[in-house]
Amino acid sequence: MPAIRTSNTVLALFVFLGLAISSTLSSVVVAEFQADQRQLPSGNSSREARDSAVQGIPYNQLTSQAAGKIRAVVEHSSFFRRMPTQVIDCEPEMFTFLVRNPEVIVNIWDVMAITRVSLQRLSQYQHQGDDGSGTRCKIDLVFGNDQLHVYQVNGSYQGNLWPKELLGQSVIVLHHSKSTNSDGSSQVTVKMDVFLKIENIGADLVVRTLGPLVSRSADYNFIECVAFVSQVSQAAVTNPQGLQNLASRLQKIDPIVREQFIATAKSVRERSSRLAKSNAAGISPSGYTVEEVLAAGTLSSMQRVPTTDSLS
Incomplete structure (x- = not known):
């Protein structure tokens, strides 16, 4: 599982999500990062994409309080981005587990020594994050099912990218659907929409100045992070003992969550074994x-x- 190579972006301040656009701080040469950008698909910030994203928010399934908070950000957002859709080889069970427990991914990166990000669970549906470089935020999961998760984020940033402290809120809408490969193995199609509302006076200037960097880097981070989730799922099949050993080293997460991760990996491996036997038998x-x-x-x-x- 290769190191995640991403660069800091202002977007990470408010959409800090270990699974999706986490601001990992491993070293990266700017020229290399830009070269990678030319080879990767791009997201979309068009009006059509934004309108489609708004229609995909399940307001009728949210509490009135949650719906109000979401609308306050979406209807007054300073920035919108639809990340490039990704199709990955991944068991839906593992994908959903990591979406709901992003601290597992962050702790894995910590063990691999490729990040200074910290992410702690405050309650069943809330996390607190700090990227170690000026970003702090709280992330609330306000809705989730087998195909959709909606997060509301409050964050701040004080660092070298901007002369004054930035305050903001974000809404992340994560769509994911499962499909099956010709050999019976699972795929997950992932789409993510991000709405960012900057509270500071002069928010338009922030977006005009940093928007292009934010968009490119957010696309890159999203692709890398989703690919990493795929690698974790595949490792459960190809190297189950290695993944179990790695899980035992995850000491910054709740022991219950760690055991659930091990159990999920075992379930993924068992399904793969059953599928392999079926294919070998020529069902x-x-x-x-x-x-x-x-x-x-x-x-x-x-x-x-x-x-x-x-x-x-």
């Missing part, structure tokens, strides 16, 4: 192995016992 869409189909060549379909799938 056909009807539920028979290839050998059974060939042996039953003279039987009519009416003589065969239907599978559960054929009854649904």
